[in-house]
Amino acid sequence: MENRKQTVCFRAVLFCLIAMFLWQPCKVTAKKQTPAAAHGRLAVKGADLVDAKGRKFQLRGVSTHGINWDVGYPYINKEAFQTLRDDWGANAVRLAMYTSEYNGYCSGGNQRELKNQIAKGVQYATELGMYVIIDWHILSDGNPNTHIKEAKQFFAEMSRTYRKQKNVIYEICNEPNGCDWKNIKSYANQVIKTIRKNDKKAIIVVGTPTWSQLGLDGTHNEVADSPIKGYRNIMYALHFYANEWSHNAYLPAKLTYARKKGLPVMVTEFGMSDASGNGRISTANTGKWLKRLDQANVSYFCWSLTNKNESSALLAPGSRKTGNWKQKDLSKAGRYIRKEYRRRR
Ligand code: IDC
Numbered sequence: 001m002e003n004r005k006q007t008v009c010f011r012a013v014l015f016c017l018i019a020m021f022l023w024q025p026c027k028v029t030a031k032k033q034t035p036a037a038a039h040g041r042l043a044v045k046g047a048d049l050v051d052a053k054g055r056k057f058q059l060r061g062v063s064t065h066g067i068n069w070d071v072g073y074p075y076i077n078k079e080a081f082q083t084l085r086d087d088w089g090a091n092a093v094r095l096a097m098y099t100s101e102y103n104g105y106c107s108g109g110n111q112r113e114l115k116n117q118i119a120k121g122v123q124y125a126t127e128l129g130m131y132v133i134i135d136w137h138i139l140s141d142g143n144p145n146t147h148i149k150e151a152k153q154f155f156a157e158m159s160r161t162y163r164k165q166k167n168v169i170y171e172i173c174n175e176p177n178g179c180d181w182k183n184i185k186s187y188a189n190q191v192i193k194t195i196r197k198n199d200k201k202a203i204i205v206v207g208t209p210t211w212s213q214l215g216l217d218g219t220h221n222e223v224a225d226s227p228i229k230g231y232r233n234i235m236y237a238l239h240f241y242a243n244e245w246s247h248n249a250y251l252p253a254k255l256t257y258a259r260k261k262g263l264p265v266m267v268t269e270f271g272m273s274d275a276s277g278n279g280r281i282s283t284a285n286t287g288k289w290l291k292r293l294d295q296a297n298v299s300y301f302c303w304s305l306t307n308k309n310e311s312s313a314l315l316a317p318g319s320r321k322t323g324n325w326k327q328k329d330l331s332k333a334g335r336y337i338r339k340e341y342r343r344r345r
Helices: 002-032 035-039 078-088 111-127 144-161 181-198 245-260 283-295 332-344
Strands: 043-045 048-050 060-064 092-098 131-137 168-171 204-206 234-241 265-271 300-305
Touching (some): 092 111, 092 300, 144 168, 181 204, 245 283
16 A cells, blocks of 8 residues: 555656656747747737637737838837837837828838838848838828829738738728728728738738728717728727827727727827827826727737937937837836836736
């Protein structure tokens, strides 16, 4: 009897030792895996973004400022992205390429140089195993159809170049305004068709009316009521600024409505400030929003990675560093976002 007990005990110890030995290396590799290596190609399932294993997945990212400006493009560098990944816990970046603002892609900017910045951004994100949004950042051009010809050419080229990649997301019109959902849908159908010729699977995010508020001002929900048909992996942009009264008043209900209707939403841009990108920042409202988005499994990208002297900027106005930032290099918004993202990684 005593003998049998001893054997059982011995076997149990042996089993534990073997299990510990086997588990150890797994733990090490799991720790080293990049976000894209761990989650692979993303897809849309119902209203959710899911990873390659079909599990709900959330992107937590940072948007560049306009890469046409010197407060934007210097932050497209590997050290910066690596700091966002390893120190902040971000798994994605967004490359904001303005179309109509000063030196934008369709307003006299150097198109080759802008595409070169995009290429660098995608390359660094890929090397670091991060997801990356290529953002056609319409703004003062209002109606995306204004530059539809250039948009189609641009996205044909991008989707040809990146057709084999699993980490590239296309955002085809940042913030349509002064036009309705019908106009945007017509634009989107054409640009999506262009991208799908080269890439059947990439996630494509479509901007929505009134600066990406899922519909016209106030309580309108025309996007959720009439989504784009016939394509997989399409998502819809919702943008908010946490210190903007109307965004807090109307957008939570619009998000709930969209989710109920099965509309896949991505917050490709949010700021902690007023919609101007400046003014007071609201940590209280930002906190509420992030919690709300986490609960709904909605991805989000914070505006923006710049040292410009405006309160939405994540870096301190005096900071000259383009990566590896210390606390003193971060703005109030930057310190808050870093802390919140780190908590969630
Ligand atoms: C703002 C920048 C600001 C720049 C301006 C150009 O923060 O420095 O001068 O664009 O018009 C958006 C836009 C985004 C805006 C941002 C803040 O997508 O381009 O950036 N914002 O105004 N939508 C709501 C707010």
